Amino acid sequence: MRRAAALVLLLLTVIVLRRAMDGDTAADLRGTALAFGFALIAATLAGELFERLRLPRISGYLLFGLACGPFAADLISRTMASDLQIINGLAIALIAFIAGLEINFVRIRSRLGAILAVGGAAVLVPFMVLEMVLFLAWPWLPIAPDATGLTRLGMTLVLTTVLVSFSPTVTIAVITESRTRGPLSELVLSVVVLADLALILGFTLVMQFMRSVNGATGDAGVGLLPFLVWDIFGSFAFGAIIGAAFALYLRIVGRELTLVLLAVCVLMSAAGEVLHFEPLLSALAAGLVVENIAPPQGDAMKHAVERSALPVLVIFFVAAGASIHVDALMELGGIAVGLALLRAFSIWMGVGLGVARAGLSHTGASMAWMGLVSQAGVTLGLTIIVASEFPGWGTRVQTLVVAMIALHELAGPVLFRMALARAGEVGGMDRPGGLTGSARPA
């Protein structure tokens, strides 16, 4: 009751403030801290409400951002939403670092074959299904209906690669905020990370194909491949060095971990911009090194992660929610829903095939497809590249994909949380040695 009263009071306060400065664009530029404070508290309360409804907290944050964002109530203006995204680099690095901490090679070594089988099928089946459908239905899609032959093939390959990609960020965030641990979460996390690595490489190849179809000289493509190799392997190497340094700090000093953890994430995010490393991969590698080489002792690391993760996750997903392009969704809603359903269906088929081939028997494995529905940053990044390189049809691809991201951002976390709950893995991080989620009653 007190929380509801506080939420109402905050809402009223922000509504009054926004009304008082209505139309003052200079005030909007000064509104970052206001949006930050409001989002932090109100979205935390909204997330808690969602948790009571057995939905993921991050869906609460996203919906709160959507409801209060510039496309709905406009309590968080477009400028404020954009300013809140300043935290994105830190958030992605932190989320990936936490994910790395959850992947223990000793634990997953025995399941590596299964992970590759499920991951391979989860990528290949949707890729084939979507490519076939898109190629056949291309004349009816509002992208470049007149394209034929190799041009149409190139366009559909690019679009399919983007559509198949997953969201490591959302996957890791759902695992972190629901404190999940168990075979299903490990399977989904490993599949998402490996599959996105493969898709990024695949994207390079199809973009090169599209360039050659368009008659480009190919210089850009030749340059892009080493760039992506640097991007991927360089990121891992950089992250591993940072992880080793952090592990050393944990062993020798071990104080002010929250501050140091955030500083490490800021470093990886900033270095990513300067050195063209991928913060997601660097931070994942850093977490992997810490967990597998110098696993933290005691609760200090756990507390540091808890303290730093909550505010960062809240702001990150509120900003994402406030930036969901409702206009794109309205424009291409029907096609986006159709493609989203087809994608989900093909992922379900692929995972089913992969699970059968790997002979996985635990109850969670068959639900792994529910963890692969989310799409966010990686997909958006790929579509931005397409739009900037092919301004005509690429821009229309971007609109369609942005509409689909909006759907997947909202539905994906809910589905994954449901799967984790059914597999009995929610709260597994808090159980001592809690790795037997599938053996627990749902």
Added chain:
Amino acid sequence: MTAPFDPYDDRSEIGRDVLDAHVATTPIRPARLIDVLGRTRAALGLKPLTAPALLFVPIGAILGPAGAGWLGLDLLGRLYPAMSTALAALGIFVGLGMSLDQRSERRLLAAASLEAVVTIALVSGAFVYVLTAWEVRPDIGLLPLALALGLCASATAAGVAPADAPLADRLAVRIADLDDVLPIAIGGVVLALAATSAPLEVLRLAAGNVALGLSVAVAGWLLFDRAHGEAERAVFVIGVVALLGGGAAYLGVSPLLSGMVAGLFWKYAPGRADTIIRDDLRRLQHPLVVLLLIFAGASAQPSTLALWLLGPYVLVRLAGKLAGGWLVSRVMFELSPGDIGSHLLAPGVIGLAFALAFHHASGTTASLAVLTAVAAGTLIGEVLAAFALVGPGRR
């Protein structure tokens, strides 16, 4: 006559820091000084001899656009949300530090406010006279400009009086601690005056400033006690402080005032809200203050107007503080003018904080000159205070 004085009492603005007493008796060596700056509440400008302003304001000036340019205008603009949050946090500490339910404290607050009023009146009056005589035409009203300088001048950094210090010293320190209250309250009106000259609009903005502090304080009070765990409570605390600072910045009013109102509310509201916010904010206080000082130094831009303001600012502030101290000694017989005067010289961080808020609210060349003059005046004031406090026969 007065309540037993405990320097570590929760009523003091910033609260307990056991290193302070040790620092007071330690000989000053450069390495030791740097260590002290990083670890004690001297980082809040409360200890004249080891005032962090002397270190961090010049660092900011060197890094800022007028210096090496590493902290560019764009970066400073991006940092302002953190700055408004820091200003609100300072206001909260001032609010939490008041104890209006004790008669002795009310008497000290009255004395501190009297001293502050004298300084504000002298400095503001002097600047109205000087600027008119020099025929300076600032791009902001003369009255808000002069009042802003008066308010910046009136704030004092309180030192630390050990439990065994003479009563006069302990009272003087407490007066220096409380003399920020009235300037912060008046500051709400001055910032509104800087934004508009219409009386009704000024009233509306000032009332909005207080209402913002109250509404966010009530929301925080409803949340703090019921947080599920430490992480969620920290989220609520950070969110509330950001709302206080951000809401005020958004409206163009004083984050210090909204923070002070909220701090005062939590102090007297039932429950543990005051303890929770004090404990959680204490972890952030040093980084926030260091950031504020660097930001102030970096924002300063030398100009002819700033140079013209600096001399009178330092001199009239000194005169105002000594006159205010003398007047206080007339109404508080436990104190002699010499006891209190030297304790009122160190400007500390609140004056700079107000100059920052004023510049952010008005954004004019004149307000930038005020900020620059106050930053330079703070450095000079800290040096003067150091000599006044450690000279022969003192401490």
